[in-house]
Amino acid sequence: MSKVSERAAIILLSGGLDSATVLAMARAEGLRVHALSFRYGQRHDHELRSARRLAAAFDVVEHLVVNIDLGVFGGSALTDPAFAVPHERDDSEMGEGIPITYVPARNTIFLSYALALAEVRAADEIHLGVNAIDYSGYPDCRPEYIAAYQEMARLATRQGVEEGGIRIVTPLIELSKAEIIRAGTALGVDYGITHSCYDPDEEGRSCRTCDACILRLRGFAANGLTDPAEYQG
Amino acid sequence: MSKVSERAAIILLSGGLDSATVLAMARAEGLRVHALSFRYGQRHDHELRSARRLAAAFDVVEHLVVNIDLGVFGGSALTDPAFAVPHERDDSEMGEGIPITYVPARNTIFLSYALALAEVRAADEIHLGVNAIDYSGYPDCRPEYIAAYQEMARLATRQGVEEGGIRIVTPLIELSKAEIIRAGTALGVDYGITHSCYDPDEEGRSCRTCDACILRLRGFAANGLTDPAEYQG
Numbered sequence: 001m002s003k004v005s006e007r008a009a010i011i012l013l014s015g016g017l018d019s020a021t022v023l024a025m026a027r028a029e030g031l032r033v034h035a036l037s038f039r040y041g042q043r044h045d046h047e048l049r050s051a052r053r054l055a056a057a058f059d060v061v062e063h064l065v066v067n068i069d070l071g072v073f074g075g076s077a078l079t080d081p082a083f084a085v086p087h088e089r090d091d092s093e094m095g096e097g098i099p100i101t102y103v104p105a106r107n108t109i110f111l112s113y114a115l116a117l118a119e120v121r122a123a124d125e126i127h128l129g130v131n132a133i134d135y136s137g138y139p140d141c142r143p144e145y146i147a148a149y150q151e152m153a154r155l156a157t158r159q160g161v162e163e164g165g166i167r168i169v170t171p172l173i174e175l176s177k178a179e180i181i182r183a184g185t186a187l188g189v190d191y192g193i194t195h196s197c198y199d200p201d202e203e204g205r206s207c208r209t210c211d212a213c214i215l216r217l218r219g220f221a222a223n224g225l226t227d228p229a230e231y232q233g
Numbered sequence: 234m235s236k237v238s239e240r241a242a243i244i245l246l247s248g249g250l251d252s253a254t255v256l257a258m259a260r261a262e263g264l265r266v267h268a269l270s271f272r273y274g275q276r277h278d279h280e281l282r283s284a285r286r287l288a289a290a291f292d293v294v295e296h297l298v299v300n301i302d303l304g305v306f307g308g309s310a311l312t313d314p315a316f317a318v319p320h321e322r323d324d325s326e327m328g329e330g331i332p333i334t335y336v337p338a339r340n341t342i343f344l345s346y347a348l349a350l351a352e353v354r355a356a357d358e359i360h361l362g363v364n365a366i367d368y369s370g371y372p373d374c375r376p377e378y379i380a381a382y383q384e385m386a387r388l389a390t391r392q393g394v395e396e397g398g399i400r401i402v403t404p405l406i407e408l409s410k411a412e413i414i415r416a417g418t419a420l421g422v423d424y425g426i427t428h429s430c431y432d433p434d435e436e437g438r439s440c441r442t443c444d445a446c447i448l449r450l451r452g453f454a455a456n457g458l459t460d461p462a463e464y465q466g
Contacts, residue, residue: 105349116338145388152381
């Protein structure tokens with residue numbers, strides 16, 4: 001086995017623009033990637049289709065899709081049909097408080113499954129595409145949360161007890177959306193197969209007007225690029 | 234609403250002796266209890282039957298059973314049929330290293346669901362029956378792990394960001410099995426409806442010889458009590 005293939009990482013792969021970029025970065029470093037996605041009561045399945053395409057495009061070792069039922073808990077526009085996804089919000093509205101698209105403890109649950117998989121596969125790293133710039137309203141996207149998670153993970157696991165612990169790697173955490181898109185484009189990410197929209201139509205075409213679409217479209221525009229995702233209308 | 238009913242707690246209820254005692258303690262304090270159990274690829278379903286009986290006996294507000302698939306990750310005698318549950322181990326064997334009955338990241342995953350439920354139900358406490366005495370080999374049963382989890386949870390959640398954070402309460406962590414049984418007996422726990430055995434027969438009768446049975450039987454004996462659980466033979 002060659003040197004570059006010895007390091008293994010678990011990557012949380014949602015199928016969105018950010019996790020696609022994280023995957024490309026890890027593969028560019030020569031990491032063996034175990035991709036982990038979740039079916040968690042999203043109101044649509046387009047993200048998972050994107051995750052499968054990305055996993056194939058970047059030649060991962062395996063791609064696991066774990067069913068988890070966050071929907072039983074309710075409480076978010078992304079999992080509970082009683083809430084409506086907000087559209088056409090301006091910057092002050094997007095920056096205000098914790099958004100309704102926040103899913104309770106989502107990253108904590110996702111990371112916990114990643115931790116289990118890291119133990120079983122003897123991977124020392126978990127990579128995820130959290131971002132403290134565009135998602136400042138989500139408590140579980142902040143650097144201090146990630147640092148606390150890593151410390152907890154060190155104490156939670158065999159690796160932590162018997163070896164050096166598991167690193168939580170967040171290469172995008174301080175990048176703007178424009179910088180993420182620039183980095184991913186340089187690494188050959190086909191953003192046409194990623195999915196970001198919170199409220200797509202039945203064919204999976206993006207709405208242009210939810211927070212995720214607004215941020216994404218701005219990021220491509222800032223790079224002088226056209227977003228290759230399919231949009232409605 | 235009376236004063237005593239205003240505090241709400243999420244309780245991780247496995248159906249075992251320890252979580253039954255934690256439930257009894259919380260109800261004795263007048264807490265409203267949201268019980269949370271998991272179907273996680275255990276090789277038997279007797280624990281969940283016990284959890285349902287305990288939830289009813291202690292009049293919880295709700296009892297949620299969440300399906301999670303730890304079995305896909307393998308790696309433990311409790312979820313992977315390729316491993317055998319060890320029997321008739323002596324104290325030195327039980328005390329040695331991390332046992333094969335350890336499930337990767339189990340408490341971390343369970344607590345993460347509890348955290349999501351705590352957010353949605355606006356509960357400020359999560360109670361669980363971890364114990365650092367009998368389960369010293371499990372990294373995720375130690376006080377330093379619990380403290381790190383609480384700090385991570387504070388940073389992960391709306392409660393943590395906007396209010397005082399969520400407390401992780403572990404009333405049994407420094408108790409011996411005999412002390413746990415003494416406390417629960419005083420609170421009226423019917424240990425006959427709890428289940429501890431790692432390797433029961435098809436009718437749910439306990440084996441007497443796995444680590445869990447050995448520790449449990451000793452705990453009753455130390456109190457001069459007979460374990461009311463059903464045993465084989």
